[in-house]
Amino acid sequence: MSGGPLFSFAISGERVEFVATGPWIAAHAEALELLVSDVTSKAPAARSAAVNLSGIEQLDTLGAWLLERVIRVCKERGQETVVVGLSPRFCSLFDTVHELNRDPPASHAKPNRLIAVLEGVGRATADLRVDLLAFLDMFGAISMAILRVLSRPRSFRLTSAVHHLYRVGWQAVPIIALITFLIGGIIAQQGIFHFRKFGADAYVVDMVGILVLREIGVLIVSIMVAGRSGSAYTAELGSMKMREEIDALRTMGFDPVEVLILPRVLALIIALPILAFLGSMAALYGGGLVAWLYGGMSPDIFLARLREAISVTHFEVGMIKAPFMALVIGIVACSEGLRVKGSAESLGLQTTTSVVKSIFLVIVLDGVFAIFFASIGM
Amino acid sequence: MDASAAPTAIQVRDLVVGFGQRTVLDHLSLDVHRGEILGLVGASGGGKSVLLRTIIGLIPKREGSIKIMGMELDQAMLQGTQAIGRRWGILFQQGALFSSLTARQNVQFPMRENLGISESLLDELATAKLEMVGLSRDDGDKFPSELSGGMTKRVALARALALDPEIVFLDEPTSGLDPISAGDFDALIRTLHQTLGLTVFMVTHDLDSLHTVCDRVAALADGKIVAVGPMTNLLASTHPWVKSYFHGDRARVRAPSAN
Numbered sequence: 001m002s003g004g005p006l007f008s009f010a011i012s013g014e015r016v017e018f019v020a021t022g023p024w025i026a027a028h029a030e031a032l033e034l035l036v037s038d039v040t041s042k043a044p045a046a047r048s049a050a051v052n053l054s055g056i057e058q059l060d061t062l063g064a065w066l067l068e069r070v071i072r073v074c075k076e077r078g079q080e081t082v083v084v085g086l087s088p089r090f091c092s093l094f095d096t097v098h099e100l101n102r103d104p105p106a107s108h109a110k111p112n113r114l115i116a117v118l119e120g121v122g123r124a125t126a127d128l129r130v131d132l133l134a135f136l137d138m139f140g141a142i143s144m145a146i147l148r149v150l151s152r153p154r155s156f157r158l159t160s161a162v163h164h165l166y167r168v169g170w171q172a173v174p175i176i177a178l179i180t181f182l183i184g185g186i187i188a189q190q191g192i193f194h195f196r197k198f199g200a201d202a203y204v205v206d207m208v209g210i211l212v213l214r215e216i217g218v219l220i221v222s223i224m225v226a227g228r229s230g231s232a233y234t235a236e237l238g239s240m241k242m243r244e245e246i247d248a249l250r251t252m253g254f255d256p257v258e259v260l261i262l263p264r265v266l267a268l269i270i271a272l273p274i275l276a277f278l279g280s281m282a283a284l285y286g287g288g289l290v291a292w293l294y295g296g297m298s299p300d301i302f303l304a305r306l307r308e309a310i311s312v313t314h315f316e317v318g319m320i321k322a323p324f325m326a327l328v329i330g331i332v333a334c335s336e337g338l339r340v341k342g343s344a345e346s347l348g349l350q351t352t353t354s355v356v357k358s359i360f361l362v363i364v365l366d367g368v369f370a371i372f373f374a375s376i377g378m
Numbered sequence: 379m380d381a382s383a384a385p386t387a388i389q390v391r392d393l394v395v396g397f398g399q400r401t402v403l404d405h406l407s408l409d410v411h412r413g414e415i416l417g418l419v420g421a422s423g424g425g426k427s428v429l430l431r432t433i434i435g436l437i438p439k440r441e442g443s444i445k446i447m448g449m450e451l452d453q454a455m456l457q458g459t460q461a462i463g464r465r466w467g468i469l470f471q472q473g474a475l476f477s478s479l480t481a482r483q484n485v486q487f488p489m490r491e492n493l494g495i496s497e498s499l500l501d502e503l504a505t506a507k508l509e510m511v512g513l514s515r516d517d518g519d520k521f522p523s524e525l526s527g528g529m530t531k532r533v534a535l536a537r538a539l540a541l542d543p544e545i546v547f548l549d550e551p552t553s554g555l556d557p558i559s560a561g562d563f564d565a566l567i568r569t570l571h572q573t574l575g576l577t578v579f580m581v582t583h584d585l586d587s588l589h590t591v592c593d594r595v596a597a598l599a600d601g602k603i604v605a606v607g608p609m610t611n612l613l614a615s616t617h618p619w620v621k622s623y624f625h626g627d628r629a630r631v632r633a634p635s636a637n
Contacts, residue, residue, distance in 0.1 A: 065503060103514075342521070
């Protein structure tokens with residue numbers, strides 16, 4: 001086994017001769033690249049150049065390309081270049097490499113950083129419009145599907161809807177109940193702790209009752225559902241899109257919105273109010289428990305104060321919001337799912353986008369409802 | 379590394395592979411010579427892919443030995459798969475391109491991990507490899523989801539050749555391609571085999587590939603190699619499965635042009 005590859009030059013009169021010996025293969029890639037750039041930059045200008053390859057023992061594409069690079073550099077310097085001593089067994093490889101990389105690389109001029117930032121802002125703004133259109137498109141498609149189903153009720157996928165209702169509703173009950181129970185307890189504890197300073201700890205019942213029924217119950221449940229079921233919808237539809245299942249459905253004459261999306265969104269619209277109700281009850285229960293154990297308020301008193309503090313209006317405000325939250329989550333999850341492209345990365349990206357976007361929209365919607373209910377005096 | 383040290387590129391002896399109760403490969407022996415193109419045929423589900431995946435170390439074997447370039451596979455695996463991974467390239471049936479990388483980045487991936495060369499040389503080499511398999515510089519910027527079936531196979535081949543391996547494994551390289559693309563791909567394999575001095579181990583069902591590209595063909599039936607040799611030997615084989623494979627209805631259509 002001989003040593004590593006060698007590359008050197010010698011000058012004889014008007015001619016510079018490069019000599020390459022040893023194994024010019026990928027195993028020595030790092031050394032070879034240094035050697036070649038070092039020697040070619042040091043070589044002086046001369047009328048003509050010769051590349052002597054008689055000492056090459058092994059040659060692969062990488063080695064051949066590096067030699068070809070030397071030859072091209074010499075030719076660019078205006079030197080007449082000849083190759084001598086190439087072993088016949090490397091001839092075809094050398095000829096092949098000679099033909100490669102002939103097109104000049106497309107000039108990727110580095111853009112100005114400020115312009116790049118501005119471009120990013122511009123593109124993001126333009127994308128907003130696309131996002132909005134995708135949302136409206138999905139909303140329209142679902143509305144059309146509902147109209148079609150209403151005209152032909154038998155075409156509704158009841159089995160599928162029940163299956164999804166089971167998944168997003170029934171199976172979500174334990175975790176939703178647990179989380180809202182804890183949140184209710186925490187609100188009560190914080191309220192008692194701070195209200196006690198000015199002797200107002202009895203008002204903790206008002207705070208827990210109103211906060212939970214109007215806002216926290218439905219909001220926490222919506223965020224949980226967006227993270228739990230919205231992401232699942234996006235991932236399911238996205239992988240169906242990737243495997244061309246949705247195209248297959250379409251070619252068989254089925255509308256993917258009617259078959260896949262409508263049952264999912266309807267299941268969500270039915271499940272979310274139920275979950276929000278259960279969640280609110282769990283939160284009130286948690287609040288009452290903490291008020292009893294931590295604040296020393298007996299359950300009877302808690303219930304009596306609760307009855308005074310809240311009215312059915314508060315409960316209605318919370319419940320009215322729930323189906324709209326569900327609709328937003330469902331539309332975002334499904335439209336993001338259909339925007340998945342071929343790659344695994346895009347599936348992950350759209351799932352993340354779906355969750356982030358639906359949580360954002362749920363909170364915005366909650367704000368809009370707050371303004372609306374305030375202005376109609378509810 | 380010395381060519382004379384290992385006249386056979388791949389040596390398989392008494393290989394037994396099975397899953398659960400089922401034995402797929404039963405005391406199979408096969409030699410692949412250096413610098414040849416060997417085609418492997420066999421019934422669907424008959425263990426061709428299992429043999430290929432066992433040779434490249436993806437499926438554990440029960441008995442027998444596999445030597446690659448004179449090196450015992452088990453030992454090579456113990457030393458780390460990277461060392462042996464540099465000496466072979468694998469074209470998976472579906473291409474198995476990394477979907478989050480562009481075609482050029484896919485080709486660059488093994489080079490970037492193994493060679494330690496500069497970014498500009500990486501770009502030049504990747505473009506060179508893509509051009510060698512008949513793609514253009516611009517194709518390099520596409521993502522796998524934007525490539526057609528034939529282009530995917532070409533990019534996968536360029537990636538398999540990225541480190542200038544000695545052996546290339548091809549798993550049904552022409553499946554899913556139209557006859558013209560398949561013919562072009564066969565010619566490409568033949569050219570690259572000649573230019574780069576490759577040893578090619580190819581699983582295929584394509585009778586045209588077998589006739590035009592392969593130096594030798596091995597037939598796998600009942601977990602064993604039942605016939606091996608140049609195409610003419612296989613056509614003359616008396617083994618019932620080999621006979622029905624090469625003299626069935628679909629083979630007969632092309633037989634006149636082959637002879």
